[in-house]
Amino acid sequence: MKNIILADNAGFCFGVKRAVDTSIEEQLKQNKQIYTLGPLIHNNDVVEFLKENKIYPIDITEVNKLKNGDTIIIRSHGVPEKTIKYLNDLNLNIVDATCPFVTNIQKKVQKYSNLGYEIIILGDKEHPEVVGINGWCNDNAIIYKDGNLGSDIPKKVCAVSQTTEKNKNWEKMISQLSVKTKELLAFNTICSATEERQKSVEELAKNVDLMIVIGGKNSSNTTKLFQIANELCSKTIHIENASELNTSFLDSANNIKVGITAGASTPDWVIREVIEICESQMNN
Ligand code: SF4
Numbered sequence: 001m002k003n004i005i006l007a008d009n010a011g012f013c014f015g016v017k018r019a020v021d022t023s024i025e026e027q028l029k030q031n032k033q034i035y036t037l038g039p040l041i042h043n044n045d046v047v048e049f050l051k052e053n054k055i056y057p058i059d060i061t062e063v064n065k066l067k068n069g070d071t072i073i074i075r076s077h078g079v080p081e082k083t084i085k086y087l088n089d090l091n092l093n094i095v096d097a098t099c100p101f102v103t104n105i106q107k108k109v110q111k112y113s114n115l116g117y118e119i120i121i122l123g124d125k126e127h128p129e130v131v132g133i134n135g136w137c138n139d140n141a142i143i144y145k146d147g148n149l150g151s152d153i154p155k156k157v158c159a160v161s162q163t164t165e166k167n168k169n170w171e172k173m174i175s176q177l178s179v180k181t182k183e184l185l186a187f188n189t190i191c192s193a194t195e196e197r198q199k200s201v202e203e204l205a206k207n208v209d210l211m212i213v214i215g216g217k218n219s220s221n222t223t224k225l226f227q228i229a230n231e232l233c234s235k236t237i238h239i240e241n242a243s244e245l246n247t248s249f250l251d252s253a254n255n256i257k258v259g260i261t262a263g264a265s266t267p268d269w270v271i272r273e274v275i276e277i278c279e280s281q282m283n284n
Helices: 014-030 044-052 060-065 081-089 100-114 128-134 167-180 192-206 220-232 268-282
Strands: 003-006 034-037 055-058 071-074 093-096 118-122 142-144 156-161 183-186 210-214 236-239 257-262
Touching (some): 003 268, 014 044, 014 055, 044 055, 060 081, 081 093, 100 118, 100 156, 118 167, 156 167, 210 268, 220 257, 257 268
Parallel strands (some): 071 093, 156 183, 210 257
């Protein structure tokens, strides 16, 4: 007998689902073409699906070509304060789908930067979420990747984290800051969605013979899931959708277990399609 087991936490997280639902609702309400500032999520299937429903990604360098009142959606990563001002100046209708967990970080860095704290962000300075957060404290934050501090540490600090950071990096950074600063405010803003998905795949990959990880090739959280699974299960593949599933991968001996997981930007319908193909192949 062959078994298919889906990881406990797989697929869309709360913030991504909210951004996709908001875009679809907004388009239905307006019944005309609307825009997202950049691809709404790191998943080509979803971006294509949105285009078929008159929701188009547009780059910041192109938004000045939009008409007064056109609708633009801010994606879950959020944007700097100056981007909101720019879109307002263009008289666009802004629909903010920034994940509330990210908005919370933006508000904190704005508040404490105004109160004279130096802002420290743990994260990747190139990632749009971090660029966005930094844009709420005048682009003055000190940004550390991996939790390794530089030599010049301010005395009065407010520390936050990119939502997808690893807890061990946060702990490393805070233990150093606690001895190097005089006044330290620390907000652990790591989102549980990433951690839950990683824990689930770890559990599952240990107990199956084959692992399938579904998600965009440019999705960093999906790539992390693949790396974790691959360390624990040597027969692990990463596919973007069902069309990439080579069914010979499933042609192993009987009595095998197949584990499936998916990144936070992989929609349910893509996961279901993969499961259906696996089921039909395994019942042959
Ligand atoms: S990973 Fe967390 S913070 Fe990021 S969009 Fe999803 S729920 Fe929001």
